[in-house]
Amino acid sequence: MALYTENEARLVRMFAPRSLAVGHYRSDTGDGLPLHLEIIEQHPYTTELRITYAIVDPVTGEPDPSAHLRLYHDTRQLEATNCYVGRRWQDVIGMFPPPALLIGHRLRMNTFLGKWLEYLAERGHGAATLRRLDENSSTLCETA
DSSP states (O other), X not given: OHHHHHHHHHHHHHHOGGGSOSEEEEEOOSSSOOEEEEXXXXXXXXXXXXEEESOBOXXXXXXXXXXXXXXXXXXXXXXXXXXXXXXXXXXXXXXXXXXXXXXXXXXXXXXXXXXXXXXXXXXXXXXXXXXXXXXXXXXXXXXX
């Protein structure tokens, strides 16, 4: 569980997602790889979100890499519930994996998430580079 706590600290330090409204955001540090952050739902004890680059896998049409995340406010933990890094989870572990294989896969997803969050922080992503995207277009609008 230390990994989940470390990931929560990294994400909260970078973007403070609990303070963001539901919607799409973009963080651009000028390195040619803008990060897209989507706040899917805000609940009293959790936030559902997704982070990705605007790179699309030519085979599946899915953003690659991307991670669906669940932020637990009360326990201060961040869990990667699904990651797409070149392949879907079903292609990696099958539709009905044994419990040990599933737990190992979840550990790898959350380890990947930790490394990705570290990389994003090193590249300068954060609240200062985050802009809300207009719902009706791909233009940026300032966050409050």
